[in-house]
Amino acid sequence: MLFLKREPSWRTLNNNWSPFEELSRMRRDMERLTDGITRGFTRGAGAGVFPLMNLTEDSDAYYLRAELPGIKPGEIELSVTGDSVSISGERKIAEEASDAKYHRRERESGKFSRVLNLPGPVDVEKVEASNVDGVLTIKLPKSEAAKPRQITIK
């Protein structure tokens, strides 16, 4: 939903009303409107909290995904309440041979914890999670009440 915030009209009428002011206000409103259409979703490292996540939906469920390479499914703790998902765990990088001399060390280890709010309520009982090739997918079926319904007109 998009809300246009309007400046109270008394101000524009009262003191320094000018057609230019009015034009620029209209332009700002237009920009906000088109912005909302073209950028319906955010891009980039939004919250800046590990792990970065992508969220999609279809009519039945939300799908939350995160890239967690090298983390075993058992090392991820996941809990879901009505409309929020909490994920935490630790990425461990195994100790290699004692005589190993590192040329490069770019992969990082450490703990993570993130809570994410969903756009709507989900059916907690039916949540499924899978970890394939280091990509965690959480399927969160929408609760019955929140699902879109086709209504036939008699």
Added chain:
Amino acid sequence: MTESEAKALQAREKAEISGMTEQTKPGLVFTPDVDIFETEKGLTLLADMPGVKAANLNIDLRDNVLTLDGEASVPEGDGETELFAEYRTGKYYRQFNLSEMIDQTKIEATMTDGVLRLILPKVEAAKPRRITIN
């Protein structure tokens, strides 16, 4: 890890590649994070390539240049619409110049949970030999 308290992981966007000859297929190309270590026996390379299946990964070694080239599969099903996207997916590509002589016949590669483990054994002649001085 010697520290008792593990540090917190920081969110980072994947590094998009620059300077590669342009590819014919459009799409994003990322540089995978790697660990490379050397032992007496050889080199071991670990690369984070989430979403890449073993079948979609090409490893090539010729003229001492090692090339990793992996295509991440698209996990989204049909009919899903994006609500927000913090990370992007695409291809992983990286090249390394190897100074060591690698025994091509004994290279081993495994892919587990999106992490490639590549073992590049040195050829016999390149292994260090202790020389005793009389």
